[in-house]
């Protein structure tokens with residue numbers, strides 16, 4: 079792979095691919111961005127908007143595995159393992175269990191990566207011309223019973239939160255939280271150091287505008303990799319595209335993309351759901367209702383409630399029971415959802431160790447990867463863009479913990 083590419087093709091126009099394309103263009107590379115623009119908006123625009131720098135502990139852990147039975151959807155929890163997708167989640171689960179034995183190494187790697195996440199987001203928000211997109215106001219975690227409040231506080235006290243800190247909510251904060259919901263709650267803490275994206279639509283528009291100003295050429299269509307010896311080209315929209323470097327940043331689509339040239343990637347579609355409705359309620363930072371594994375975020379004049387980890391396949395139909403469950407949570411809590419709620423579902427691109435794949439693809443001369451950001455793709459998109467540009471243009475090797483060859 080050339081150390082100083084003149085041209086690049088980025089496959090995937092989600093938040094990760096867009097951030098990478100922008101940083102490559104900023105480093106003087108002529109970038110073509112290929113996206114298949116699906117009717118169903120991908121995870122990048124349906125997520126909870128939380129810049130979750132407190133999440134430096136990978137989800138691939140014994141604690142996650144131990145808690146799985148009580149978190150099952152059938153028992154009121156957020157975890158679902160649909161029978162139709164057993165061929166996907168069973169092998170993934172075994173790999174997750176193996177990865178849990180490497181939890182400490184994963185945590186160290188994620189902590190290093192996360193340390194750069196917020197500074198990179200400040201730069202990205204400024205560079206796309208909308209610094210106010212990043213609201214650095216932390217977030218709240220609430221519990222509904224005295225017992226879960228005690229257990230939840232203890233769990234957070236025992237959790238490494240990187241550069242973020244957690245403290246009790248103040249009397250004024252508790253008052254504001256009470257004013258924004260109809261139901262009582264038993265306790266709340268505030269995380270400081272985390273943030274949110276103020277508005278997903280504004281983010282998408284700002285990124286698109288910045289990409290256009292940077293001269294990034296957009297192409298619509300589903301991309302396929304074509305191998306020629308150790309090099310790849312890209313087939314998209316009936317055309318063959320060639321470039322010094324090709325970056326696979328296609329979220330869950332990255333598995334099929336790399337599979338096309340015989341590179342097997344153990345990605346799973348970890349699907350989540352949201353409902354969203356207009357609101358005139360209070361402007362509060364994101365609220366995590368931990369007893370319900372649900373996060374509620376305000377974007378502009380809309381309120382979004384998101385939840386669920388459904389280990390599945392991206393091509394299976396959605397499960398409407400999840401939207402009904404979200405509606406019930408919103409009603410129980412008396413949240414200010416005003417008017418009809420819009421439903422959405424989408425796939426987190428998740429690798430078994432819950433670390434992303436960022437690096438060159440072994441065995442190829444011009445292919446690199448930036449995918450697999452699981453629950454943290456929004457949080458880590460800006461720093462991933464910088465790492466990819468430093469790798470491809472500055473020849474700065476990324477952290478080997480994120481090499482795709484670990485699988």
Ligand SMILES: Cc1cc2nc3c(=O)[nH]c(=O)nc-3n(C[C@H](O)[C@H](O)[C@H](O)COP(=O)(O)OP(=O)(O)OC[C@H]3O[C@@H](n4cnc5c(N)ncnc54)[C@H](O)[C@@H]3O)c2cc1C
Pocket residue numbers: 089090091092093094095112113114115116120121122123124125126127128129130299300301302327328329330331332335348349350351352384385424425426427448449450451452453454455456457458
């Ligand atoms: C309910 C929910 C809540 C979440 N909340 C948060 C949160 O609060 N904070 C956080 O940090 N993360 C959150 N996430 C995770 C985050 O949304 C994802 O990690 C992130 O969006 C992944 O971005 P991406 O660009 O890699 O992939 P995607 O958003 O999936 O984008 C990939 C793009 O590539 C395109 N594509 C795929 N294959 C091809 C192909 N062959 N050719 C051309 N184009 C292709 C797709 O159409 C898509 O446009 C959440 C996810 C969900 C589902």
